[in-house]
Amino acid sequence: MKQEGEIFLREQVQHIRAAVIGDVMADRYIFGSVNRISPEAPVPVNLVQSEKSVLGGAANTAANLAALGCRVYAAGMRGEDENGKILHGLFRQSGIDDSGILIRKGYSTITKMRILGARQQMMRLDFERKEPLDEKGLQSVLQWLENRHDEGLDCIILSDYGKGFITPQLAQEVIRRGHRWKLPVLVDPKGSDWHKYTGAYGITPNLKELSDCCGRAICNEDEDIEREGVLIREKYHLKYLFVTRSEKGITSIGSKEIIHCPAMARDVFDVSGAGDTVMAVLAAALAAGRDSETALKLANTAAGIAVSRVGTYPVRREEVLDAWENEERDLRKNYRPLTWEEAEGKVARWKEKGETVVFTNGCFDILHRGHVTYLQQAAALGDHLIVGLNSDDSVRRLKGAERPVNGEMDRAFMLAALRFVDDVVLFTEDTPKELLSHLRPDILVKGGDYRPEEVAGREYAGRVDILPFVDGYSTTGTIEKIRKHGDKKA
Numbered sequence: 001m002k003q004e005g006e007i008f009l010r011e012q013v014q015h016i017r018a019a020v021i022g023d024v025m026a027d028r029y030i031f032g033s034v035n036r037i038s039p040e041a042p043v044p045v046n047l048v049q050s051e052k053s054v055l056g057g058a059a060n061t062a063a064n065l066a067a068l069g070c071r072v073y074a075a076g077m078r079g080e081d082e083n084g085k086i087l088h089g090l091f092r093q094s095g096i097d098d099s100g101i102l103i104r105k106g107y108s109t110i111t112k113m114r115i116l117g118a119r120q121q122m123m124r125l126d127f128e129r130k131e132p133l134d135e136k137g138l139q140s141v142l143q144w145l146e147n148r149h150d151e152g153l154d155c156i157i158l159s160d161y162g163k164g165f166i167t168p169q170l171a172q173e174v175i176r177r178g179h180r181w182k183l184p185v186l187v188d189p190k191g192s193d194w195h196k197y198t199g200a201y202g203i204t205p206n207l208k209e210l211s212d213c214c215g216r217a218i219c220n221e222d223e224d225i226e227r228e229g230v231l232i233r234e235k236y237h238l239k240y241l242f243v244t245r246s247e248k249g250i251t252s253i254g255s256k257e258i259i260h261c262p263a264m265a266r267d268v269f270d271v272s273g274a275g276d277t278v279m280a281v282l283a284a285a286l287a288a289g290r291d292s293e294t295a296l297k298l299a300n301t302a303a304g305i306a307v308s309r310v311g312t313y314p315v316r317r318e319e320v321l322d323a324w325e326n327e328e329r330d331l332r333k334n335y336r337p338l339t340w341e342e343a344e345g346k347v348a349r350w351k352e353k354g355e356t357v358v359f360t361n362g363c364f365d366i367l368h369r370g371h372v373t374y375l376q377q378a379a380a381l382g383d384h385l386i387v388g389l390n391s392d393d394s395v396r397r398l399k400g401a402e403r404p405v406n407g408e409m410d411r412a413f414m415l416a417a418l419r420f421v422d423d424v425v426l427f428t429e430d431t432p433k434e435l436l437s438h439l440r441p442d443i444l445v446k447g448g449d450y451r452p453e454e455v456a457g458r459e460y461a462g463r464v465d466i467l468p469f470v471d472g473y474s475t476t477g478t479i480e481k482i483r484k485h486g487d488k489k490a
Contacts, residue, residue, distance in 0.1 A: 004294045009321045012288040014069035019148050021141065021174065022058030022159030022166055022188070024076030024101065025110035025128075026083045026090070027273075027312045029054070031380040033467075034117035046117050049465070050381050052356075054312050055090050056112055058159030060273045061188070064280035064302075066094045067314035073148050075100025075141050077133070077165055079107040093354055094314075100144040102137050110163055118376050132164040142173055149181055155287035156183055157279060158197075160190040168196035175199045186283045188275065189213070194236050202240035202286075204279050210243055220245055222260055229253040240292065244278055249300050252292050261296035263304065273312035274303050281320070298324070308419060337412040343386060343425040344438045351442070356382030359441035359461065361432045363390045365404045367414045370470040377467050378445040379420035386439070387415050387424045388432040397430060431456035 032046040055063040062074045074096050078084035080103060087109055091098035113125040133141070145156070156178055160166040171187070175197070178185035184201035192212045197203055207225075211218045214228050225243055233241040233253050241253040249263040278299045285295035301323050302315045338346065347357050360378045364371055364387075379385040389412055395404040404411065412424045427435045436444065436457030444461035452464040 004290055005298050005324050006321075008285055008288050008290050008294070008298065009317060009324060013284055013317060016065075016068075016070040016154045016284045016287050017073075017148075017152055018062075018065050018070050018155050018157060018283060018287065019073045019075065019100075019145060019153055020058055020062040020065065020157045020159060021075040021100070021145070021170075022061070022157070023110060023161035023163040024055075024059040024062075024074065024078060024087065025057035025112060025161070025163075026087045027054045027056030027060070028052070028111060028113040030113065030115045032115070032117055033377050033380075034122070044117065044122065046115060046122065049377075050356075053086050053090065055087070055094065055096075055314075056273070056312055057110065057161050057163075057276075058157075058165075059087065059091070059096075060276040060312050060314065061157060061159045061279050062091075062096050063094050063314040064273075064277050065284060066096050067316045068280065068284055068320070069317045070284055071097075073097045073100060073153075075102075075144055077102045077104055077107065077131075077137070079103070079109045080105060081109055083109040083111045083127070100141060100148075102140060104131075104137075107131060116380065118373070118380065128163060130162075130164045133167050133170055138167070138170055138173070141170065142177075145174065145177065149177070149183075153181070153183060155283045156185045157283050158185065158187045158200075159276070159279070160188060162190035166190075166196070171196040172198070184283070184286055186279065186286075188279050194232075197238075198236045200236070200238055202242055202282070203236070203238055204242045204244060204275065204282065206244045206275060207246070220248055222251070225251050226253065226258055229258075242278075242282060242296070244275060244303075250278065250296050252296055254292065257292075259293050259296060261293070261300055263300055274306045276312075277302050277306040277315050281315075335413045335416045337389065337409075337416075338386075338423050338425045340425060340427075340435065340438055343423065343435075346423065347384075347386065347439050347441065350384050355384060356443065357439075357441045358382040358385045358443045358445055359388060359432075359436065359439060360385070360445040360447075361388030361390070361427075361435075362447075363395050363399065363404060364411050364415055365395065365399075365406055367411075372418065373470045374447050374467055375415075375418060376420055378465075381443050381445065381465060384422045385420060386441070387421055388435055389415065389424050389426050391426050391428045394428055394430060433457040433460075436460040 029052050031050045032048040034044045036045050038045050062072045065072045078087050108129050111127040115123045175185050187197045187200045187203045189203050189205050194213050229241050243251045249261045252259040281299040281302045282295050285298050302320050305315045305319050306313050350357050358381050392408045415421050415424050433456045437460050440460050442462040444464045446455045447467050447469050455464050458464045
């Protein structure tokens, strides 16, 4: 199975051509920090630090396929409004052909806005108006699909978020064409009535969606899912039923076998869009002719990566390949900080993809709550956080002969273990100025009472942000507490 997965990721996935049809939307994120309660009402005040927009809904499934290296075609509906223009721009940035997107005058593009404080969701605002696809739109989508098939397709995905685009007629017409063209049609379902999905190659419900379809709460136990899953698969004439089960992974129910694939162990930080990731990987792997067990394992691996990041996050082929080749990698048992050359290459690749790189630096001798809070806030400003770490010699020059308490490799290991730190790179100088001249991050973050013009290396960053330290926490203070405690015991 491992070899099959490697063949798919290294040789096959970039040749897959997929059509995604469904409820496309824009996902907007507002990142900030919360340090006080409003005097006007008992609500937290979020000091906004950054914003970003990403592809959401069916568009996120398309984005995940594109991140895997597939050629992707998207069909859906958007308005002529500002969010619609943002959606179009995001499709172009991701390399997705959005020629199937219908632009309807007077229609408001579906948008979900999430407000986060210190990387925790505080609120979600939904902007939407359900409008079913009309006959003219139906014929337009079907003609578009016929054209894509003539150019070459390997799979079709129906991503139904219940916003009106996936009508029963559209779903059945697409499924019939899938049978005629011998292409797998996979469905991400919505609602309790699945008759419109009858005859699909596979459906990928989560536990709640399966429960909605069955009309009762399904326990997250193998026996219960097997019993109900078999009945559902037969009722709707499906080749496969793929049930996503959160921490228990994915179960595949086919005509000949039932497979339970456990989840990849990961810290769960945000489940937004994880189902889209599963769908994308499953569809691509099955279209490439991989067996269902391999497809499930690949999907679980990708989902584990998705939930460990903040926000709707398309998982790249390289990330899945790294995790697939070594599932213990993220434990970082033998973590080694990046060399300057490695760090420079990594930052360049991130920036090529349009991802925002944040840099900060410090000694981080005895890691404490103040450090962690500061790093959390720094990470929230962009897509990736890389930490410049003073070497032991550098710390001694800055802090005195008794420091550091912990050596540079131990300090790097502790920082790398934080899920919001992407990587660590050492520098031997007193300041990271020379290192910054190589990395050139988008955002340089410094903590304390600095003014931006005082920050070393500021000329090599897109901008400089100053974050306040958390009062009451410092390495020096921690050392003093330990000494006082020791004196008392003596």
